[in-house]
Amino acid sequence: MPGAALVVERSSSKLFVRTRASGVLARLAHDLELVATELSGRATLDGERYVGELVVPVSALSVVGTLHGERVDTSALSTSDRSDIERKIREEVFPGTREVRVRAASVSRDRAEVTVEVSSGRSTLPVALRVTEDAGRTRVSGRVELSMKRLGLREVKGPLGAFRVRDEVEVLFEITLRPEPAAP
16 A cells, blocks of 8 residues: 655744854854755655655745844844845845755654755755644654755855855755645
């Protein structure tokens, strides 16, 4: 018997990316939190095993605000600063990349082998997951550190190299899966 087909529920799924600055003048740079809410994907659940794919359009990444430790300040950046950062993400960090694809296959109910793929490269790593089920929906959440260099992404630096974005970015995700509607 085939496994249960599930789809990403866009209205309740989010992916956050947190960047941190380093270098001599890192205090003058901003640590940032970005969010992607336009996620799509599907999964197949077969008992405790599952496989799935998540697609994140690069154009859907937007700046939430600046980070102060773990606290997010949504008022620290002007609208033009946010727009400039988002443009640089699309044009300089992800040139030629329209989407980020994430493929996952379970190792166990709470662990998966995940491959992140962009046009410049891919990276495979283990990820710890928290999986809960409620009212027919499956919620998958977790946190992972991802190397931009391993994905072949260009290093992000400030003027004259005074600061840079650390290679490792923190990715937090909350994905809700619901049964795929039956075909008419």
